Amino acid sequence: MVIKVFLATSSGSTAIKKKQQDVLGFLEALKIDFAQLDIACNEENRMWMRENVPEEKKPENGIPLPPQIFNNESYCGDYDTFFDAKEDNDVYTFLGLPAPPGSKEEQEEDE
Template sequence: MSAEVQLYISSVSASSVLRSQQSEVERVLEIKGINYKPIDISVSEALLEEMRSRAGDPDALPPQIFNGNNYCGDYNQFYEAVENDEIYDFLKLREKETQL
């Protein structure tokens, strides 16, 4: 069984860029049929710190993407993987693992 893709987001961001990036990541994951768990950092400061710690960047902003304990990357890295048709490698998935 594959590890689960986790997507750190913020449901209350004032940044239209951040909201757009989060929406794009979610849209691509849904179109590709990739199961993921959204984690809303706006719920608690602890989740924000968890995301930053896991990403290894004290200033990291959502969206940040993980597969299990493995850090995949941020929006820019995700976008590059989509453009290069390397989304499954980026997410550390094989295509057959994406759907239940």
């Protein structure tokens, strides 16, 4: 399973840069393997991301902004849903990954 984080390395938006860093930093801290896919320099990545974000998850203008998170081909969510999962200690569930032994998420699953 590969977690794919679609991001824009040359975004002019400080808010987008902060959101991308938050996602990447959190995944690194949890030692979750992931791949960064740049949509600013790679048209294929941009088109794949836009085509695979579910219609109901796209903003009104129809163009989803980075970061967008996938588990292989399965859409996980955008920054807001990632943030909510992080706040609820549900990141592994959000990512479609098994919670590691001893984690808060695994303990909640056992209850």
